[in-house]
Amino acid sequence: MPLYHTVVHNCHCHTFQDVIFGLMRIVGTGLRDAELKASEIDFFGRGIVATTTLEVAEHYAQRLHTEVVSASGTLLGTSVEPA
Numbered sequence: 001m002p003l004y005h006t007v008v009h010n011c012h013c014h015t016f017q018d019v020i021f022g023l024m025r026i027v028g029t030g031l032r033d034a035e036l037k038a039s040e041i042d043f044f045g046r047g048i049v050a051t052t053t054l055e056v057a058e059h060y061a062q063r064l065h066t067e068v069v070s071a072s073g074t075l076l077g078t079s080v081e082p083a
């Protein structure tokens with residue numbers, strides 16, 4: 001079965017905490033890995049937060065996009081791409 005990446009894109013409206021808590025709650029990432037991933041997204045402009053089936057990758061991307069809302073009300077940038 002082909003695998004897909006869920007990608008989170010960096011922005012200037014979401015905090016590290018927004019991203020860390022979102023990854024922990026929605027993807028099930030552990031605290032330390034979520035902290036490292038948030039740093040990676042900040043540094044590289046994007047980061048792969050999950051690699052899984054298309055259905056699950058799209059589910060994570062959709063939930064991260066709509067549920068990780070910044071203090072100013074903006075949605076988190078996410079995408080899905082082939083692994």
Ligand SMILES: [Zn+2]
Nearest residue numbers: 011012013014
């Ligand atoms: Zn943002």
